[in-house]
Amino acid sequence: xxxxGRKCSSQWADNFKSTLExxxxxxxxxxxxxxxxIASSAAADESSLxxxxxxxxxxxxSKLGKKEQENMExxxxxxxxxxxxxxxxxxxxxxxxxxxxxxxSLSPKAEEELKVKFQTLQEDLGRYQNQFxxxxxxxxxxxxxxxxxxxxxxxxxxxxxKKLDYVMNKEACFFIRPDLEVTTLVISEMxxxxxxxxxxxxxVSDNADEASQINAVDESLFxxxx
Numbered sequence: 001x002x003x004x005g006r007k008c009s010s011q012w013a014d015n016f017k018s019t020l021e022x023x024x025x026x027x028x029x030x031x032x033x034x035x036x037x038i039a040s041s042a043a044a045d046e047s048s049l050x051x052x053x054x055x056x057x058x059x060x061x062s063k064l065g066k067k068e069q070e071n072m073e074x075x076x077x078x079x080x081x082x083x084x085x086x087x088x089x090x091x092x093x094x095x096x097x098x099x100x101x102x103x104x105s106l107s108p109k110a111e112e113e114l115k116v117k118f119q120t121l122q123e124d125l126g127r128y129q130n131q132f133x134x135x136x137x138x139x140x141x142x143x144x145x146x147x148x149x150x151x152x153x154x155x156x157x158x159x160x161x162k163k164l165d166y167v168m169n170k171e172a173c174f175f176i177r178p179d180l181e182v183t184t185l186v187i188s189e190m191x192x193x194x195x196x197x198x199x200x201x202x203x204v205s206d207n208a209d210e211a212s213q214i215n216a217v218d219e220s221l222f223x224x225x226x
Contacts (some may be wrong), residue, residue, distance in 0.1 A: 010046050048165040051158070051182040051204050062187045063194040070183045075139055077131045086125045093118045154189035158182050 059065035066085060093114060096102050155167040159182075167182060 049163065049180070050166040050168060051155075051162060051164040051172055051180045052168055052176045053151065053155055054181075054183040055147075055151065055171065055185045057183050058187055058190065059147050062150075062190045064190055067194075068147065072136070072139055072143060076136060079128070079135060083125060083128045083132065086128060089120060090121045090125070092160055093121070104196055125183060127222040150190055150193065151186060152192060154186045155182070157189050158185045161185075 023119070096114065097118075106114070158164070159167045162182065163187075164180075164182070167186075170176065170181075170183070
């Protein structure tokens with residue numbers, strides 16, 4: 001019982017990383033397949049220029065992607081902490097059950113309450129484990145959708161500047177001319193968009209703080225006048 005408790009956290013942490021990677025690959029391949037169909041029709045037109053972008057690299061190297069990964073890690077840590085606390089309580093109770101002297105000191109009622117508490121903790125841990133995957137899978141799906149939207153927006157601008165007819169996911173290509181690889185350009189455009197949105201959000205926040213301070217001063221003067 002104690003040994004199983006010790007192994008649980010590391011197993012779930014390992015499974016978490018593996019699951020997210022699998023889900024991300026599935027999403028990328030799905031997007032790649034859809035774009036591949038477009039590329040096939042575009043290939044019939046020899047005058048079309050098709051650039052490619054590495055979807056995974058955009059997630060790992062862009063400012064937005066790093067921020068989203070940081071958010072995912074924070075969620076994972078919070079959920080892991082909850083499970084680890086529960087496992088710690090279970091180990092403590094398991095240790096008491098292995099202490100014959102301690103058990104002899106308990107009344108039948110107290111021993112039964114201890115068993116019930118351990119069973120409750122087991123049920124809680126099972127529920128937390130289920131929630132762990134559900135929450136992280138949902139967060140991962142939302143992250144991929146958000147990244148896909150931002151990559152598409154950046155790729156559209158890069159395509160216009162380089163006069164490309166299409167920009168597709170590199171996962172759908174077996175070969176691409178090096179000069180048609182636009183991942184770095186797309187990431188740069190994503191970072192510009194990220195910085196612009198961050199600056200706008202800060203401006204809105206600063207204006208809200210300033211308005212709040214003005215309101216506080218006005219209210220103070222009103223109270224004094226009253």
